[in-house]
Amino acid sequence: MRLNVLIDEVLRAMAESAAKRGGPVPAVTPAELAARVRAVLDEAGGALPDSGTGPLEAVSAITSLLVYGSADPADPACAAHLHCPPLPEAVAADLAVSALNPSLDSWDQAPAAVTLERELVTALAGLTRFDPGRASGTVTTGGSESNLMGLMLARDRAPAGRRRVFCSQGAHFSIQRAAALLGLDGVEPIATDATHRMDPASLAAALTGCERAGDVPVAVVATAGTTDTGAVDPLAEIADVASAHGVWLHVDAAHGGGALLSDRLAPLVRGIERADSVGIDLHKFGWVPAAAGVFLVRDAGAMAGLETRAAYLNPADDVAEGYDGLLGQSLRTTRRADCAKILVVLRSLGRRGLGELVDRCHDLALRAADLIVADPELELVAPPVLSTVVFRYRDGDEVNAALRRRLLRQGRAVVGRTELDGRVCLKLTLLNPETDVASLLSAVVMAGREESR
Numbered sequence: 001m002r003l004n005v006l007i008d009e010v011l012r013a014m015a016e017s018a019a020k021r022g023g024p025v026p027a028v029t030p031a032e033l034a035a036r037v038r039a040v041l042d043e044a045g046g047a048l049p050d051s052g053t054g055p056l057e058a059v060s061a062i063t064s065l066l067v068y069g070s071a072d073p074a075d076p077a078c079a080a081h082l083h084c085p086p087l088p089e090a091v092a093a094d095l096a097v098s099a100l101n102p103s104l105d106s107w108d109q110a111p112a113a114v115t116l117e118r119e120l121v122t123a124l125a126g127l128t129r130f131d132p133g134r135a136s137g138t139v140t141t142g143g144s145e146s147n148l149m150g151l152m153l154a155r156d157r158a159p160a161g162r163r164r165v166f167c168s169q170g171a172h173f174s175i176q177r178a179a180a181l182l183g184l185d186g187v188e189p190i191a192t193d194a195t196h197r198m199d200p201a202s203l204a205a206a207l208t209g210c211e212r213a214g215d216v217p218v219a220v221v222a223t224a225g226t227t228d229t230g231a232v233d234p235l236a237e238i239a240d241v242a243s244a245h246g247v248w249l250h251v252d253a254a255h256g257g258g259a260l261l262s263d264r265l266a267p268l269v270r271g272i273e274r275a276d277s278v279g280i281d282l283h284k285f286g287w288v289p290a291a292a293g294v295f296l297v298r299d300a301g302a303m304a305g306l307e308t309r310a311a312y313l314n315p316a317d318d319v320a321e322g323y324d325g326l327l328g329q330s331l332r333t334t335r336r337a338d339c340a341k342i343l344v345v346l347r348s349l350g351r352r353g354l355g356e357l358v359d360r361c362h363d364l365a366l367r368a369a370d371l372i373v374a375d376p377e378l379e380l381v382a383p384p385v386l387s388t389v390v391f392r393y394r395d396g397d398e399v400n401a402a403l404r405r406r407l408l409r410q411g412r413a414v415v416g417r418t419e420l421d422g423r424v425c426l427k428l429t430l431l432n433p434e435t436d437v438a439s440l441l442s443a444v445v446m447a448g449r450e451e452s453r
Contacts, residue, residue: 001055003099013060017067024078025071027411033069040065071414076435077443080416082227082255082281084431086289093344094289097337104335106313106325113337114325120339123346124280125296127260129273136300138329139338140293143254144174146279147221149295149331150250151178153277154219156305157248164210166190167221168198170228172252175221184218196231196382198222200241207245219248224269225256228418228427230365230388232256236271243274251275254293256386258285261355265362268385276302282342284431285358285387292342303329360433361387368428368437377445381420387430390420393448397424403447413443 074085102110125135169189191202222233242249257280259265282292307328365384372378382390407413416427
C-alpha cells in the first residue's frame with residue numbers, strides 16, 4: 001500500500017481520536033485505559049496475531065488508540081513535564097527520516113546526513129560560544145546520554161584511584177546512574193543556596209577534601225535548568241573552582257541550554273563556554289520531537305577514545321577517500337538522522353524566532369507566578385528562572401498529591417509533581433507558548449477544593 005494513503009489514514013485517525021479524548025489526557029483511570037488497550041489488541045488476536053489485519057486497519061487501530069490515550073503536549077492544559085509540543089515542520093522532517101531510515105555510523109548508509117550532523121554540531125558549538133573550529137560533538141537521545149558521555153570522557157582522562165564526581169543536590173538522577181555504569185566510586189552532592197543553585201564555596205571545600213583524602217575528583221557537573229525548579233547553577237564561578245583544581249567540567253544544560261537562544265535569558269548561562277562538555281536538548285526548548293539531544297565538547301581531541309575501526313563500516317582506505325561516517329562520535333552504532341528535524345527547525349525559525357518562543361514561555365512562567373502569589377489558596381514555592389513554576393495548594397501533602405490525580409482522572413489538566421524541603425509540590429513546566437496559565441491554575445484550585453471537602 002502506498003505511503004501517502006497510510007499517512008492520510010494516520011491524519012484522519014489522529015483528528016478523530018483527539019476529538020474523542022477531548023482534553024490533554026483521556027478522562028479514565030489507569031486500569032480503564034489499560035483495559036481499552038488490551039481490548040483493541042485482542043480484536044486482532046493479541047499484540048502478535050497469527051494472521052495480520054493488513055496495513056490500513058493496523059495503522060488505523062493503533063494510531064487511534066495511541067492518540068486517544070496520549071498526554072498531548074500541544075494541549076494548553078498539559079504542562080507537567082519537559083515535554084514540548086513539536087513544531088509541524090519538525091514532525092514532517094521526522095517522517096522523511098523514518099521513511100529513508102538512514103544510519104549515521106557509516107557514510108554509505110547516510111551520505112548527506114553525515115554532513116548535516118557535522119554542520120549542526122558546528123552551529124550549536126558556536127551558539128555555546130565554543131570555538132567551532134576546535135569543538136566537536138554528536139546528536140544524542142537526550143540529557144541522560146549526554147551526561148553519560150560527559151562523565152565517560154572525564155573518567156578516561158582521570159588518573160587511577162578512587163574516582164569521584166561532584167554535582168549539586170538538585171542535579172539530575174542520570175548523574176548517579178552514569179557514575180555507577182562507568183564504575184566510578186561515588187557522586188558527592190554539593191549544598192545549594194536558597195535559590196537551589198550549587199554553592200561554589202562548598203564545591204571548592206569538597207574538592208579540596210577529596211584531594212586531601214587521596215581520592216581523584218573526576219568531574220564537576222553543573223546544572224543549567226534543574227528538573228525540579230529550573231535553577232541554573234552559577235556556571236562562571238563553578239568554572240573557576242573546577243579550573244583551579246584541574247577537574248573536568250560538564251554542564252547539563254538539557255533545559256537551560258535553550259537560554260542561549262534568548263537575548264533576555266542568555267546571561268543566565270554565562271560561563272557555559274568554559275565547560276569541557278555540554279548537553280543540550282532540543283526536544284525541550286527547541287520544539288523538536290524526541291529524541292533531539294546534542295552533546296558538545298570544547299576540544300575535539302577529548303573524543304579520541306571513541307574512535308573505532310570496523311572493516312564493514314569504516315575501513316581505513318574508505319576513510320582516506322572521504323567515505324567516513326560518524327561511528328567514532330557516538331556511543332551508539334545504528335543511529336537515526338535526528339539532525340534533520342533539528343536543522344529544519346533552526347532553518348525555519350532561526351535563532352531569533354526560537355528565542356522569541358523561549359521568551360514567551362518565560363513570560364508565561366512569570367505570569368503564572370504572579371497569579372499564584374495573588375491567590376490566597378495557592379503558595380509559590382520557587383520563583384521561575386526559566387519556564388518552571390513550583391507551587392502548592394494551601395493544604396496538606398495528601399491534598400496536593402490527590403488533586404493532581406483528580407485532574408488526570410477527569411482529563412482536565414496534566415500538572416507536574418515534585419518534592420521540595422520534604423513537601424509535596426505541584427509544578428508547571430511551560431514549553432507550550434499557547435498555555436492558558438490562568439485557566440490551568442483555576443483548575444488546580446477547583447480540584448484542591450474538591451479534595452479538601
